[in-house]
Amino acid sequence: MKRVGMVLIGILVLFGIAPGWESEGTAEEVNPKKRWVGAWTASQQEPSGTALEGIKDQTLRMIIHPHLDGNQARLRLSNHFGSQPVTFEDVYIGMVKEGASLVPRSNTRVTFDGEPSVTLDVGETVTSDRIHFKVKAGQSLAVSIYVPHDTGPVSWHRLAKQRSYISLPGNYASRTEPEAYTERVYSWYWLTGLDVLPHPGTTGGIVALGDSITDGAGSTSSANHRYPDFLAQRLREEGIRKSVMNAGISGNKVWRDDPVYGPSALNRLERDVLNQPGVTDVILLEGINDIGHEPPDYDAEHIIQGLKRIVDRAHQAGLRVYGGTLLPYKGSVYYTLEGEATREKVNEWIRNSGAFDGVIDFARIMADPSDPDRLNPVYDSGDHLHPSDAGYQAMAEAINLDWFRPEQPR
Structure with missing residues (x-):
């Protein structure tokens, strides 16, 4: 009987079903033979604004919203754009009860090569040990990180559209109570990924690569109403076991790096x-920010060549790529007639080139029927560039889920 029990436990562990996940949980070294899938990601950017101030002797409690179930997890932290080494003395992950308050006994220590602390050099990214911790798609989690020393400017994701927290001085990473977390912040510091060992029927993950429209600008903060969030919800409702990872950066461009709006899509493609x-x-x-941001790029062929390079590199890596047409933007702060002509040429290529495995015609879906160069007022957040919650939901509903069903040939 004892032998049978040991065999059963071995089978459970093999498939990532760790008994007793409800209790506080443990961490161990990552088993490289198991197939991890990203359940959540945030693309890193150079520090700007408040990130230039850094952190010292404080605890961050960052709220994230994973899109895939798993009974084991690991975190990825990055100092890619930092200016000096940074030490994370304590790292925990727990389930959010409300605000900065966590579900009792859910807060679980995260380790790195068996140690509770880790130091990252400039440009370095680290993956934690495996954690026996149950991740539920659509349930918010809190990653708490205590930083003992002055970090200098922080590698971050600027526009999180999610309320997170910074504590009073001291180490509060292990605490489930919210009282010490007195400062609100709407960015993610250093945290770049949560991966899980998913259900055996999981078929992989979708990465949404984009700018502020993918990042969720204009949506309700802390509501998880970005279009990738709505897409992930649709997949779950249809029983399609596939993750959605949001690699949007507000202000991002195909070709140009920017100290505020991040490295270009081409330059961050491999990492993100x-x-x-x-x-x-x-x-x-x-592509819309290539057209709109100063200095504007009205050379449609140049933008097309950049998009084609992205598609070709993704195809070479064995990935399927679906192209979204650029949304109408008449009435926005950077609209011009020259820019509109460029957008239309780029969209014609996206629709008709055959470069993509499928096309999502966001432009037609989101257009005002009486003026197709404008966003439909029903979907407009108010700035005539970014969709509202309803607009992001409409974008997600326009995506063909049959592309992601497991029976589709690859």
Whole structure:
């Protein structure tokens, strides 16, 4: 009987079903033979604004919203754009009860090569040990990180559209109570990924590569109403076991790096898309900021060549790529007639080139029927560039879920 019990436990562990996950949980070294899939990601950017101030002797409690179930997890932390080494003395992950308050006994220590602390050099990214911790798609989690020393400017994701927290001075990472977390912040510091060992029927992950429209600008803060969130919800409702990872950066461009709006889509493609654990598909929606930001790029062929390079590199990596047409933007702060002509040429290529495995015609879906160069007022957040919650939901509903069903040939 004892032998049978040991065999049963071995089978459970093999399939990532760790007994007793409800209790506080444990961490151990990552087993490289198991297939990890990204359940959540945030693309890193150079520090700007408040990130230039850094952190010292404080605890961050960052709220994230994973899109895939798993009974084991691991975190990825990055100092990619930092200016000096940074030490994380304590790292925990727990289930959110409300605000900065956590579900009792859910807060679980995260380790790195068996140690509770880790130091990252400039440009370095680290993956934690495996954690026996149950991740539920659609349930918010809190990652708490205590930083003992002055970090200098922080590698971050600027526009999180999610309320997170910074504590009073001291180490509060292990605490479930919210009282010490007195400062609100709407960015993610250093945290770049949560991966899980998913259900055996999981078929991989979709990375949404884009700009502020993918990042969720204009949506309700802390509501998880970005279009990738709505897409993930649709997949779950249809029983399609596939993750959605949001690699949007507000202000991002196809070609140009920017100290505020991040490295170009071309320059971050490998890190933010191709290297995501378990990625199988890409939704590409980029180009409107190349047209609109100063100095504007009205050379449609130049933008098309950049998009084509992204598609070709993704295809070479064995990924399927779905192209989204650029949304109408008449009435926005950077609208011009020259820019509109460029957008229309780029969209014609996306629709008709055959470069993509499928096309999502966001432009037609989101257009005002009486003036197709404008966003439909029903979907407009108010700035005539970014959709509202209803607009993001409409974008997600326009995506063909049959592309992601497991029976589809690859």
